[in-house]
Amino acid sequence: MxxxxxxxxxxxxxxxxxxxxxxxxxxxxxxxxxxxxxxxxxxxxxxxxxxxxxxxxxxxxxxxxxxxxxxxxxxxxxxxxxxxxxxxxxxxxxxxxxxxxxxxxxxxxxxxxxxxxxxxxxxxxxxxxxxxxxxxxxxxxxxxxxxxxxxxxxxxxxxxxIDSPVEYFIAGLADTLAKWYESDSILKQEHLQNEPFLQMASYTSQLCKDAITSNSTKAIADMKKLEVSEEFVHLSEIIFAVSGLVGGLGDKYARNAAAHAMHDAMSKYIAESHHFLHGEKVAYGIFYQLAIEKKWETIDQLLPLYQQLNLPTSLHQMGIFPKDEMILEQIVQFIDSKEKVHLIPVPITKDLLLNSIFELEKYINKI
CATH class of the missing domain: 3.40.50.1970 (Rossmann fold)
Structure with missing residues (x-):
C-alpha cells in the first residue's frame, strides 16, 4: 500500500x-x-x-x-x-x-x-x-x-x-512516447505491481506507445494535408490528453524519470539547446534513460522511428555536446538530485549518469 x-x-x-x-x-x-x-x-x-x-x-x-x-x-x-x-x-x-x-x-x-x-x-x-x-x-x-x-x-x-506547425506535433509524439519508456521499468517492480492506479497508469502508457508506433506516419501525412482524419484526431488526443492521464494516475511513479530530467538539465545548462523543442530534447532523453538501463536493443528498435520522425539521438547529432567538462558535471549533479531518477530500478550513481552520456554518444556514432 x-x-x-x-x-x-x-x-x-x-x-x-x-x-x-x-x-x-x-x-x-x-x-x-x-x-x-x-x-x-x-x-x-x-x-x-x-x-x-x-x-x-x-x-x-x-x-x-x-x-x-x-x-x-x-x-x-x-x-x-x-x-x-x-x-x-x-x-x-x-x-x-x-x-x-x-x-x-x-x-x-x-x-x-x-x-x-x-x-x-x-x-x-x-x-x-x-x-x-x-x-x-x-x-x-x-x-x-x-x-x-x-x-x-x-x-x-x-x-x-491541425493548422499548427508539424514539427510541434512530432515533438509531441516524442514527449508522449517517453511516458512508456520512463515508467515501464519503475512500474514493473514487485512492490508496485498490485497498485490499481499504477496498473491503470501502465496500461495508459502502453496505449500511448502503441498508438504512436502504429499511426504516426498516417497522422503526420494527414496533418501536412490539413486533413482532419481519425488518425490525426486520435494521436493529437493521445498527446495532449491521454498521455496526461499516465502521470495523473501514477503520480511520481509514472509522471517522468531520466528522460525528462535530462531535458531539464539541458535546458538549464546548455544554452544552445533552447532552439530545440521540448519533445525533441525529451526524445534524446529517452535514449539517455535507455543507456542508463543498458537497454541497447530497445534503442535499436526505436531507431527507425526516430529516423522517420527526424528526432535527435545524441548530443553530437544535435550539435550541442558541451566542450566544457564542468557543464557535464553540472548536468549529472542536477539529474542525480531528482528523486524520480532514483525510482528507476538500477543503482543510480553519478558515475553511471556521466558514463551513460559518453556510452550513448559512442553507441550512436557506431550505427
Missing amino acids: LDDLKVKVGPEFYRYHIGAIDFVPDVLTEYTAKNILIVHGTVSWEKAQPKLSFLQDSRYTLSYHQYTGECSYYGADKIVEMVKEKKIDFIIGVGGGKLVDLVGYAAHVANVNFGVIPTLASNCAPWTPLSVMYKESGESEGKTEHYLRQASFFITDPELV
Missing part, C-alpha cells in the same frame, strides 16, 4: 471535436463566470479567434493579455496583477504548452478558476497539474506543482489544432 500517491486525473470537463469550442459558455455558466481574462499568444491567437464565438457574447466582460512567450514567474505575476486589478473571476488560456502552463500556475496563485483552449498538440501541458517554469531568457527554472487545482475545462477543435 502506498501512502504517497496523489491522484489528479485531469481537467474537470473535456471535449475535442469539430465545433467543440461552442460549448465553452455552457461551462462558464456552471462557474457563474462574468469577468474573464483571456491569455493568448500571437500567431495561434490570430488563427483561433474565428472559432471563439463566445468572445462576442454580451454576458461577459472580457480583458486580454498577450504573454511573453515563456512560462515564467515574471509572466505569472503579470497575470495575477491583472486578476486583482480587474477583479477577474475566470481565466481562459488560448495557445500552446507554455501558455497553458503559465495560466495554470497563475490561476493557482491568484486562486481563480481557469480553462484552456489548446491550439497545438505538442505535449500534455493542458492536462497536467504542474507547470514547467523558465526564465524569460529560456533557461529552465524547474517545475511548480499545483495538484489541488486543475483546469475547469479543456476544450478545443481539431480544425484549429
Whole structure:
C-alpha cells in the first residue's frame, strides 16, 4: 500500500471535436463566470479567434493579455496583477504548452478558476497539474506543482489544432512516447505491481506507445494535408490528453524519470539547446534513460522511428555536446538530485549518469 500517491486525473470537463469550442459558455455558466481574462499568444491567437464565438457574447466582460512567450514567474505575476486589478473571476488560456502552463500556475496563485483552449498538440501541458517554469531568457527554472487545482475545462477543435506547425506535433509524439519508456521499468517492480492506479497508469502508457508506433506516419501525412482524419484526431488526443492521464494516475511513479530530467538539465545548462523543442530534447532523453538501463536493443528498435520522425539521438547529432567538462558535471549533479531518477530500478550513481552520456554518444556514432 502506498501512502504517497496523489491522484489528479485531469481537467474537470473535456471535449475535442469539430465545433467543440461552442460549448465553452455552457461551462462558464456552471462557474457563474462574468469577468474573464483571456491569455493568448500571437500567431495561434490570430488563427483561433474565428472559432471563439463566445468572445462576442454580451454576458461577459472580457480583458486580454498577450504573454511573453515563456512560462515564467515574471509572466505569472503579470497575470495575477491583472486578476486583482480587474477583479477577474475566470481565466481562459488560448495557445500552446507554455501558455497553458503559465495560466495554470497563475490561476493557482491568484486562486481563480481557469480553462484552456489548446491550439497545438505538442505535449500534455493542458492536462497536467504542474507547470514547467523558465526564465524569460529560456533557461529552465524547474517545475511548480499545483495538484489541488486543475483546469475547469479543456476544450478545443481539431480544425484549429491541425493548422499548427508539424514539427510541434512530432515533438509531441516524442514527449508522449517517453511516458512508456520512463515508467515501464519503475512500474514493473514487485512492490508496485498490485497498485490499481499504477496498473491503470501502465496500461495508459502502453496505449500511448502503441498508438504512436502504429499511426504516426498516417497522422503526420494527414496533418501536412490539413486533413482532419481519425488518425490525426486520435494521436493529437493521445498527446495532449491521454498521455496526461499516465502521470495523473501514477503520480511520481509514472509522471517522468531520466528522460525528462535530462531535458531539464539541458535546458538549464546548455544554452544552445533552447532552439530545440521540448519533445525533441525529451526524445534524446529517452535514449539517455535507455543507456542508463543498458537497454541497447530497445534503442535499436526505436531507431527507425526516430529516423522517420527526424528526432535527435545524441548530443553530437544535435550539435550541442558541451566542450566544457564542468557543464557535464553540472548536468549529472542536477539529474542525480531528482528523486524520480532514483525510482528507476538500477543503482543510480553519478558515475553511471556521466558514463551513460559518453556510452550513448559512442553507441550512436557506431550505427
